[in-house]
Amino acid sequence: MSHIPPDLKYTKTHEWVRRLPDGQLEVGITDHAQEALGDLVFVEVPEPGRTLAVGEAYGVVESVKAASDVYSPLAGSVTAVNTALASAPELINQDPYGRGWLVRMRSDSQQGELLSAADYARVLEAEGE
Amino acid sequence: MGRRTPLYALHQALGARIVDFGGWDMPLHYGSQLEEHHAVRRAAGIFDVSHMCCIDLNGRRARDLLAQLLANDIGKLATPGRALYSCMLDDSGGILDDLIAYYLGAERMRLVVNAGTRDADLAWVRRHAPAAIEVVERTDLALLALQGPASPQHLERLLGASVAAPALALAPFTALEIGSLCVARTGYTGEDGFELIVPAGEALDLWQRLQADGVAPCGLGARDTLRLEAGMNLYGSDMNASTNPLECGLAWTVAFEPADRQFIGRAALETARARGVAHKLVGLLLEDRGVLRAHQRVVTAAGDGEVTSGTFSPTLQRSIGLARVPAGANKDVQVEIRGKLLGARIVRPPFVRHGRSLIN
Numbered sequence: 115m116s117h118i119p120p121d122l123k124y125t126k127t128h129e130w131v132r133r134l135p136d137g138q139l140e141v142g143i144t145d146h147a148q149e150a151l152g153d154l155v156f157v158e159v160p161e162p163g164r165t166l167a168v169g170e171a172y173g174v175v176e177s178v179k180a181a182s183d184v185y186s187p188l189a190g191s192v193t194a195v196n197t198a199l200a201s202a203p204e205l206i207n208q209d210p211y212g213r214g215w216l217v218r219m220r221s222d223s224q225q226g227e228l229l230s231a232a233d234y235a236r237v238l239e240a241e242g243e
Numbered sequence: 244m245g246r247r248t249p250l251y252a253l254h255q256a257l258g259a260r261i262v263d264f265g266g267w268d269m270p271l272h273y274g275s276q277l278e279e280h281h282a283v284r285r286a287a288g289i290f291d292v293s294h295m296c297c298i299d300l301n302g303r304r305a306r307d308l309l310a311q312l313l314a315n316d317i318g319k320l321a322t323p324g325r326a327l328y329s330c331m332l333d334d335s336g337g338i339l340d341d342l343i344a345y346y347l348g349a350e351r352m353r354l355v356v357n358a359g360t361r362d363a364d365l366a367w368v369r370r371h372a373p374a375a376i377e378v379v380e381r382t383d384l385a386l387l388a389l390q391g392p393a394s395p396q397h398l399e400r401l402l403g404a405s406v407a408a409p410a411l412a413l414a415p416f417t418a419l420e421i422g423s424l425c426v427a428r429t430g431y432t433g434e435d436g437f438e439l440i441v442p443a444g445e446a447l448d449l450w451q452r453l454q455a456d457g458v459a460p461c462g463l464g465a466r467d468t469l470r471l472e473a474g475m476n477l478y479g480s481d482m483n484a485s486t487n488p489l490e491c492g493l494a495w496t497v498a499f500e501p502a503d504r505q506f507i508g509r510a511a512l513e514t515a516r517a518r519g520v521a522h523k524l525v526g527l528l529l530e531d532r533g534v535l536r537a538h539q540r541v542v543t544a545a546g547d548g549e550v551t552s553g554t555f556s557p558t559l560q561r562s563i564g565l566a567r568v569p570a571g572a573n574k575d576v577q578v579e580i581r582g583k584l585l586g587a588r589i590v591r592p593p594f595v596r597h598g599r600s601l602i603n
Contacts, residue, residue, distance in 0.1 A: 153276050155277075
């Protein structure tokens with residue numbers, strides 16, 4: 115069973131969202147997602163300043179096995195990207211909820227559509243993990 | 244549920260991620276495909292490749308049958324113990340499979356064929372075999388590949404120095420039978436190593452003893468990145484029945500001499516050769532950031548082509564691939580990745596051999 119921190123929010127497409135003290139949102143892919151992808155070898159994320167629609171495919175994570183789009187959990191704009199991933203994409207495998215974060219963003223939209231940890235656990239269960 | 248090798252329970256116990264491969268439930272990796280890849284380049288790894296099939300051909304005319312069925316010349320195998328890489332073609336020159344043929348002994352030949360094609364291969368061989376030749380699908384055997392620079396030392400400890408000595412002296416593409424064990428100096432990784440063919444019931448013990456000796460269990464994921472670095476084709480990706488060996492970088496495996504050997508597909512290949520082959524299979528090195536994947540479009544000055552295999556090379560730390568392109572294409576090309584044209588360069592495979600980069 116993969117790790118699902120209780121203090122984060124999630125999407126059905128296996129992204130996580132953390133609210134930072136300054137109100138920014140930090141976004142990444144879940145432990146389940148990195149496990150399913152296998153060793154990550156390439157990450158492409160947008161430039162800071164880009165505006166994202168909810169559900170928009172804004173980046174790509176590629177493992178030895180396959181490429182996978184990552185989707186914006188909320189509408190907003192990108193404020194920072196994790197530049198360490200360009201040379202060390204394995205950070206996502208090693209620490210998906212920490213040093214493997216993808217982007218930070220500002221969003222005015224409500225987080226009501228996001229899943230709680232318990233809801234996300236049920237999504238994984240339904241997918242047969 | 245797919246078909247399973249004699250080691251399926253072991254793979255599960257080792258925590259392998261199991262995937263379907265040609266109808267078989269096979270281990271993709273046991274935790275990290277990258278670590279398994281590096282283990283083979285730097286030390287040694289072991290693969291379960293029992294989904295591949297041994298087809299034994301017994302009978303006085305077995306060699307004659309293979310002279311007809313294989314594009315490479317079985318006549319090159321002068322003495323027992325020698326092995327030959329070849330394509331098996333249909334009448335139109337299309338590749339039905341690529342395989343290794345072993346000359347085991349007088350009246351004993353063996354083919355090792357791919358998992359996805361084994362049933363069709365068996366039917367094809369049986370269809371062409373005269374009644375005097377016995378065609379046996381050896382479902383009683385398991386195949387393990389011990390690969391990597393440290394393989395000889397591991398094999399020596401596995402078998403004991405005196406038993407192992409003749410196996411360690413094997414030249415590439417030769418084989419030896421030691422009791423129930425058949426050892427061949429062959430592989431699909433670009434490293435030194437051995438393929439071990441054993442009775443299914445002995446495979447578990449062999450695997451566990453090699454693993455206890457420090458050999459890393461490796462899955463089909465690492466097998467694929469290793470073979471691609473080694474510039475070796477994968478059947479079903481880089482070639483299939485709608486391509487001929489001349490379009491697949493495999494002209495060197497087609498023996499047009501002796502001129503009177505009438506192998507299946509010969510006439511079609513001679514016509515294709517005389518007319519000029521329109522496409523070729525080349526190595527690609529991605530110059531920009533990204534990862535080459537099968538079916539991406541390749542844009543060249545001579546027209547468009549297609550990536551047939553692509554991956555991130557763990558040894559080179561950049562993306563490599565094989566691509567079928569117009570025969571006139573060379574040097575700098577572009578590959579379309581998610582709507583963007585990225586720079587790539589045509590290079591001659593292999594990319595990596597014996598742990599060293601061959602790309603500058």
